[in-house]
Structure formats: structure tokens, C-alpha cells
Amino acid sequence: GGTTLPKPGKYTYGENTVVTLKAPPAAGSLFDHWGGADGASVSSANTIVMNGNKSVKAVFSKLTYPLNITVNPEGTGTVTPELVIKAGKDYEHGQTVRLTATPTTAGYLFTDWGGDLSGSENPAELLIDSAKSVTANFAEAKMEIVTQPAASIAGQTLGGFPTVKVTTKADGTPIPNVAINVTEK
Template sequence: MPTNSVVLQGSGADVDGTIKSYAWSQVSGPGTAVLSGASTSALTASSLAEGSYVFALTVTDNQDAVSTPDQVTVTVNPAPAVTYTLTTTASPGAGGTVGRSPNATSYASGSVVSLTATPAAGYVFSGWSGDATGTTNPLSVTMSANKSITATFTQMPPTTFTLTTTASPTVGGSISRTPNATSYASGTVVSLTATPAAGYTFTGWSGDATGTVNPLSVTMSANKSITATFTATGGGAQM
């Protein structure tokens, strides 16, 4: 196999006459064989399956004498196993890994391989490309050819944010924060308190905050810049 047919060429001789007819038959073996030309010197046996076949030829001369059957054995070997390779790639390389189950260098035709994309810290899996598409994870791949599949990972946006605060004018007062840090994890709530200097009054927030609530609660969902505005009162010194 994969060849599943054979042509058998027979012959006969008669020292005192001529050969009148040929007759091929199957003696043993799988019952799949289809015989063509069984009454000629050349037999075609097709639809052969894995196994051993025995065919016999007899010839008849012009005086109707029949020869002793002459047998021939045909052995059909199993078809060689068909295997395929699977190449997997992570893009970018630092973005994550691609695991496979079962893990092998090649796979028999029809094998189902499960691919799992695992993102590295700071990345998310965003999809398959090459000989696969979509975002299903794990992904089942049926091996019907050599395949190359890429897992794409996308870097996540920063999960910490900065908060810049400004007093306007700078001599008008100060802004304190709780907790006091240079950056904040996403979702952190920071309390800002505007404290006016002598001769000034706090009049409101601007930038990434509005209103006059004081203290002000700020939820960190992005880098933010907030200004506290102070206004001189009639009885205070102005600069």
C-alpha cells in the first residue's frame, strides 16, 4: 500500500498443440480483490487490502487438456504511517508561552493536539494566527497537514498611575494627600485636602477634578493632574 492493484502475467506452452484458454482464480486471501481479465493471460487484481493473496492460473490446450494450477502469492504490506509537524510560536517572545498536549515532534494524521496560550506577567492573550484563527484557548488542532500556529500576546496598559497636584497661586495654600505616594495602583482612592494660607480661601478644583468638595476623594484610573485654586481674601496680604 498505497498501491492496491497488481497485474499478473501468465503464459502456457503445448509441445504438440496450442493454448486455447486461460483461467485465473483466487485461492485464498482477503475477499476484497476484484479480478479483471481472468480469462486472459494477464490478470489485473484490484481493490487489494493489507494481507496475503494466492492466485492460480490454469491453461487449456486445443485438445481440452487442463494444466495443473500454477499459484502465485501476492503480499500487500500496510500503508506507511503519515505524520505531520506542528510549529508553534509566541509573538512577541516575551509575551508568553504556547503549551501542547500531547507534546511531540510529529503527529499521526488525524491526531488532535490541544494548544494552550499562557501570557507572561503584564500581557494578555489576544488570538491565534497562521494555520489557526480566533481566540479559543485552549485550542484543539486536528493534524491533517504540517501546520504553523502563532499565539499573539498584547502588553497590558500600566496598572499604576501618577497624581500631580498644584496650588494656584503657590502662595495661596497647600494640598496634602492620603495616602502619600509617587504612584498608585489602579482603583486606589486618594484623599486630597486643600489648606489655604493666611489671607486666602479655597475656591475649587480644576484639571482632572471639579467642584469645591474638600477633602476630595480621587479614584485612580489614569494619570491625573489636579489643581486647587485659592483666592485672596480682603484682609490678607497679596503677592
């Protein structure tokens, strides 16, 4: 959106008077063109000659910006953008995009965002107020198996249901639903 000068309304001008029109856009918008019944009569200098009744309308459009997404290292994951507001090829000024990073290579995990988005929250939301570039960083998951009880259990028979916790060395977060296969040697 935006405003017009003169402001919207009906005005009386003398015959052949040249009227200058202005259409300052609001934040996040841009002036696109003059429309209405006589929009084509407005010159490139934004003037119109009053040689009869005229009706013009200022047409504004939303600013749009590209969102460039990369994955680091390349090929280890994907990032899915999802609009929190409405869809489009480029993103309109003021839209919020929810980005979800998903590892696609076995043994890799999402670590953090880079570029115009920071932190490790996943999914994460990004406000589009200019052209943006975001990198989703992935790293090889270094596994560490911790047995409980911590003492060595090699060669022993365990009773009950021993607990095995699998974590990543990077952040110590337990990995859920891990199956451990025990075989006889």
C-alpha cells in the same frame, strides 16, 4: 489504511504470470510497502511473478505533519501542545492538538492566535490535516485602576471595605486576585 487491487483473497494464476498489484491509500494514509511472506518479491513497478504460491500484504501508514509554533513578541510566552488523541513527534492526519498559550514575561497577556489558528480562545484545539503553523500573540497588559466609588478619594478616610477593580485596557476583563497595597505618605 487503504485497499488493494486485486482485492484481498485467494487467486489462481498461470505459472510465470506477471501480476500487477495496486494499493490506493485511504484519505490521511499513504502506501508504505509490500509486506507478508513474499512482500520482498514485489518489484518497484508493483508487479510479482507467479512462479509459485505467493502471499503479500499492503502496508499503509498514517500521513504525519509538522506543527510550527511561534510566540509574538518572542520571549513573552510559551505554547504547550497537548494531543487530544495519541502522541508522536509529528502529528498524524486527523489528530487534534490542544494548544495552551501562557505568558512568561511579567506584564504580558495572551491576546489571540494567528496563522492556521484564529480567535482568542485559550486553550484552543487544532485539527491536523496538513502541515500547520500557529502563532501565539501576546501584548503588554495596560493596567487601569478604577475605584468605586468613582469620586477622588485622595486624602480621605474610607470606612468599611472599599472595592477596587483592576482591569486591562485591551478588553476590560477584570484581573482576579489582585492585591492593592496602600501606604501612608
